[in-house]
Amino acid sequence: MGSSYRAPLDDMRFVLYDVLGAEALFVKHGFNDATRDVVDAILQEGARFTETVLAPLNEIGDRVGCVYDKTTGDVRTPPGFREAYDKFVDGGxxxxxxxxxxxxxxxxxxxxxxxxxxxxxxxxxxxxxxxxSHGATEALLHHGEAWQQEAFLKPIVDGRWTGTMCLTESHCGTDLGLLKTRAQPREDGSYEITGTKIFITAGEHDFTENIVHLVLARLPDAPAGSKGISLFIVPKMRVDRDGAMGERNAVRCGALEHKMGIHGSATCVINFDGAQGYLIGAPNKGLLAMFTMMNTARLAVGLQGLGISDRAYQNAVRYARERLQMRSLSGAKYPEKPADPIIVHPDVRRMLLTCKALIEGGRVLGYHAASLVDIAHHAKDEDERKHADVLLGFLTPIVKACLTEWGVECTYHALQCFGGHGYIAEHGMEQLARDARITTLYEGTTGIQALDLMGRKVMQQQAAGLQVFLGMIEAFCNDHANDAALAEFVEPLRAKSSEWQALTMQIGQRAVGDADEVGAAAYDYLFYSGYVALAYWWARSVAAAEASSHSADFKAAKRETARFFFTRLLPRTSAHAQAIASGVGPLMAMSAERFGD
Known part of the structure; x- marks a missing residue:
């Protein structure tokens, strides 16, 4: 039977138009073609394509997976995947x-x-x-030479080619300073790239005639560590400077990884054996270009956590309305039936409301981050662009880590609603739970996001992005200080905002004496930040719903879900604050030997 999916268009429109004011935002920043009619058409057609073309392939992709040919190094994708890609490209x-x-x-x-x-x-x-491909597009846009953009960017944009990021090696994941892949200059201005990369998403497939790998490697005279990394364009099929595609490059898929989930995604070992490549950006400045790709990908992966959460939640709600088990503790709610549907039981509602609160709040959080990308790139005022960029940098690790970790939580809650039926393959819930797990790992684990937030965005940048966000909270609270209908949200939000700032200062003060305090606090600080950010967006959502033309039921659902979030989920911040207050001691006191064999 499998799981089903229906695009939540009503809530998407609510977030775009009522909460974030997308129509005015698009006009202000020069997106004159992005009218409401056009955006609504994108939503409608996107829903049709994903519901009718992609969703039915989800189960077969998991069951069949990708197939690797050891003789040729080719990869065959699951049945229907390539045809779906053709429709994706044909649809623009x-x-x-x-x-x-x-x-x-x-x-x-x-x-x-x-x-x-x-x-x-x-x-x-x-x-x-x-x-x-989107990450590769961003890297080429911001760091590529004109001929590189002409030769490589256009085919990627129109879907004839796809792109990858080739960063990880077997001995180095997060610590890219250890990478060994080499780039040898050639007389014609190109480079010979030699090395092996692992965990390369879509590194080989049968969708397109060419795949453009963006590869981190070292030049012969590169300084040691991360300061000696350069970025190179290495296509599967050779490409001349005039854009003409030639013979097969010395690039080959060496194996497919056997994974816990996302079986329909080709996760490849890619071998470069003196492959022709071109330097992108300046020598030894590859990390700068890489982070352009990485930050784009991190926001995108955050949305993966959100999307898979919503699919799992939709199926859990449907099942909870249909599955009859026991009577309500307070008396039969459906006496004409042999038992009540499980949605009447408080603990089932706890799981469903947790999913609903994290999904709908997370949708605003993620969409707001996307709006900052538009402002940072297109605002006419330089200060506005810088302001958006600082806030985007602060929110990126929160979006990536929180939406994916909440994705794991939500898919497991949804599976739990099915009881034992969720654990077997019939309903498709166990696939969603398995697929969700990878999102917390690739493009930087949750721990790496926490260190990025705490170490770079807070300590190194003196919490510049946090101050912007706290200013948003203060402005909202001041605007609604006398609004009795929002008091139950405004006052707790104001209190958490003050605590957030105080907590940040405390960590900074302790870190002066011991740098490990940053690492000790990072995980809990990240989730503290995520829950307070969601509290802000839930308060904003209630205010936006009340001011909108949506139905009374829609408005009531927003308020009731916000109330659940504030009373049941926001208190999680207290546990995170207490963990932070305990400091580095309990984490570092035990010797490595005492962990056992």
Missing amino acids: WSGLVSPVEFGGQGMPHLAGLPLKEMIDAANLAWGNFPLL
């Missing part, structure tokens, strides 16, 4: 948010994000194939 989806001058449609990132969420919910494994 591959270039939706790419610049018009390179063949794209020039839509704002915020307008394209709902499609991304739908794709991830409908078929997470399939969505990984076009996922990194």
